[in-house]
Amino acid sequence: MLDLIYPASNDLLLTIFRGGPKDEGEWAAARRSALALAESGNLLLTRSRSPQADWIEDTKLLVDAGAAAYKAAQARDTKALADVREPLDRSCTTCHRQFRPNVFPQQGGSK
Template structure:
């Protein structure tokens, strides 16, 4: 009985922490970066060549759109443009997803710079220590 009561008390996560335990860095490395990379790969090759490649673009784009929403929820105590920057990623992901749904290769190719900018806009402000002077989202 006592043990049961005690185990209930420690089930609470510390306030303000991410409920999943996935850190911001892990979100970037394991979710956001691979999704962006998949899309850029198809763009750099020319264009998606078959249904499976378009599905890859849709997967990446949907991931970026939802990651933008997720980042907006993780504003925490950050000041400045965090929410706006996160929304830019969500909007870019949404536009990419629409292009992929329509299999509009021209629209997709035209969005490479916007995709890069959706990363660097936030990194410039919130990751200045690592941000490469020459730009880019790596």
Template structure:
């Protein structure tokens, strides 16, 4: 009798392992990219990076040195917003259908990190940190473009 119960329990366990996992009650949220990679970079990322780069450091003209850092909360908010768009754009580049592999994702994750750091610098209104981060953002962009823009143009 004990042997029959053990065999029955074993069969039940084995059959339960064959049962498909219950489906999630939440349907997958569909996404539909509206821009291709070039448009995302040209229409979103580049203008937002220009806000960051145009708000850091200084320029020297005949009239003297001009500090580019924002001078009020509204200016810093504009930098923060641009940095947020940069960070989220890095995430967009890693979506299925956009991602071009591990290296691409590593560069894209670097964009996310630089966007986060620029947001923090803007929140702190730290012009020196923003200048440094702007340079790092530029380096991530250039490193990625040296690989992927050349390949797309057939030169890499």
């Protein structure tokens, strides 16, 4: 979570907040972050710490958001990338609400 998902989503959301990637380097960074998120979703899935249906559903939200971000970054589509912000945020929140009840919602948001 801390080493991979958190920095990747932070980087991606920050880029979106700034109006999208500005040059090839930033698009490449966006693609890396998006892939890291999609792959983290797959990793969380195989971790099967909680093999309930909800856990599987929640990992899928993250995989889907990461995949959508990757597609947008590949197409250099700033608008499509910005559209991923909401589902990405929701994927974190949805899972944390269910599986991190001791932390959520004191820290608020998706963190």
